[in-house]
Amino acid sequence: MIRRQSLSVLTSFVGRRKPFLFPACYRLIKNRLFCAPAPKPLVAEAIDAVTRLELRVNRWPHTLGLSYIWLRDHCKCPDCYDNFTKQRKLDIQKVPLNIRPASTKTTKEGLEIKWPDGHKSEYTYKYLWQNTYEGWNASYKNPQRLWKAATFPSPQLTTVPLSDILDPKKDGLKRLISSIIVHGLGFISEVSPDVESTRAAVETISPVRTTFYGTVWSFEDNLERADTAYTNIYLGAHNDTTYFTESSRLQVFHCLKKAPQGGETLLVDGFSVAEEFSARHPEGYAFLSSAAIPSEYIGDGQHMATLDTVLKHNPATGCLQQIRYNIYDRAPLSSIPLEKIHEFYLHMRNIGKIVRNPAYEYWLQLEPGTVLIIDNWRLMHGRNAYSGPRIMGGCYISNDDFTSKARVLGIQIN
Ligand SMILES: [Fe+2]
Ligand SMILES: [Zn+2]
Structure with missing residues (x-):
């Protein structure tokens, strides 16, 4: 757990399993x-x-x-x-x-x-x-277990068959939500590889979030939207929808058709990155916790824009609550005064070095039939370049809908 001491004091790292x-x-x-x-x-x-x-x-x-x-x-x-x-x-x-x-x-x-x-x-x-x-x-005991590539949680800890979720006696939904809270991700197996089955599986948590992408989307490299996700090029680790005032909390991926070559999914535990960044560069951690930067999405008749910090903390406890790292969706940097510009690029490069450190990168090939759900406030995702046809389905769930379901199920969440 990383906690900001105060706005004016440099942050210090507090052992992640140690409550305040x-x-x-x-x-x-x-x-x-x-x-x-x-x-x-x-x-x-x-x-x-x-x-x-x-x-x-x-x-x-x-x-x-x-x-x-x-x-x-x-x-x-x-x-x-x-x-x-x-x-x-x-x-x-x-x-x-x-x-x-x-x-x-x-x-x-x-x-x-x-x-x-x-x-x-x-x-x-x-x-x-x-x-x-x-x-x-x-x-309060922080339930999160941060991971790196070598300590990525095993499928036994993170995978729940859809039949266990649909059977109220099997506590499957509770196990899935607990996994998302503890590890930042969970898998639902036994889901038919089509959009409607994906929707039905995800809606066991809550209704999906409607955005300008629609509800449940499926994309291929056809540039149907003004977003690099709709291409076949390499995409570095990032958090999604940083241009929304409230980024989507959960992000769902279901590979409906696997590329014959490439297209592996990249996952990075952003809180692990933040932990390392706080230890190595406390001044950078403080800067990215207080300097708001603009993000935007332009296209499809939209101009979404918001201004927020890369690292966000719970206003009462000071614990790290969200990482908003997306180098693609940054808007012109009009929010940082001249005398702080150099500092901003220095700190972004320093956190970026950790994000790109292979020790933090976990690569996996998503398979049709297994839905991946990540906590987009904690985990970053990316993807390898690919060739040939590939269809990825997915959707978002809002923070309120996710945390409400956790509380209803009796799972402690901030
Ligand atoms: Fe993305
Ligand atoms: Zn009374």
């Missing part, structure tokens, strides 16, 4: 996880600290500070929260900023608070731990 924790707490959690002690009887204590409550629960690695106004805002009683629509009802404008409880009580189930107007709120300890910044960050 106060160091002492991390040690405590590690001990708890690895020693697996028998569950202790639950003991909880709430201490009034003027503007907040200090809640100690013996199963927690540290005391949780809870602001009183946060507690009042998070009351889940039927007057404050609609359990049917899952929407808040309490008008926060009517809660005094300096609100303090009339009384607090810890029970076996959770925390009880009586407010000065007689209103009563109850919270389970689990809810408080999982829904506060300090609690959530302490328990």
Whole structure:
């Protein structure tokens, strides 16, 4: 996991499987996880600290500070929260900023608070731990396993037969989505090599994203669109749709007809690249995390354009959330002032060297019948030049649709 410390401070790499924790707490959690002690009887204590409550629960690695106004805002009683629509009802404008409880009580189930107007709120300890910044960050474990060519995940970890996805008893969809989250990719086998079967297989995740390419597309080297994908030349590793304000999250490839020669698919784990780039060039990592560059698509009656950074981070946690590396779709560089231009090219060349390092490049030949789905916010893709007829089918899925399905299936995702 790579985390940006702040806008003005150079970034530093934080071990990718290490969640963001106060160091002492991390040690405590590690001990708890690895020693697996028998569950202790639950003991909880709430201490009034003027503007907040200090809640100690013996199963927690540290005391949780809870602001009183946060507690009042998070009351889940039927007057404050609609359990049917899952929407808040309490008008926060009517809660005094300096609100303090009339009384607090810890029970076996959770925390009880009586407010000065007689209103009563109850919270389970689990809810408080999982829904506060300090609690959530302490328990979050980054599931991603970054890879290079030599450590590309095996098909046993990433391939799910379509029959397992369609059979609710087999948990196939959960396995597929977990693979995409952990490894950045997943395969669906047993899919007929045609557009409609590809659509049906992919729609087990969510409806496909409609773009000016349509929904499910199939392309060959006929330049039907103004895009190099519609040729037979070599395409270096890149992320797709960097010209959209929100790049497509998932990208689907289904080789409907294999080229007699060439046409192998290239995959690069962009987060592995970012990890190496952060370690070797921290100043470059900081630059590409803060300097927005323009991207565009012109053609087919469209002029798509957006301005964004190459490396994007979760605004709350600072963790790397997306890499937007596409040297083809860069628009004229009007967003970088003269004194920073040289720096920009230096950093782009340095990250580009890692992207093109064969140690990071995994090449595979896609076969008709097996659908490849990649996390386009993490993995880059490319393709070898080819000759002869080749038809590639595919589509996109949006970030919202993908992450929603993961949450519905109970898979933790940011
Ligand atoms: Fe592409
Ligand atoms: Zn309430």
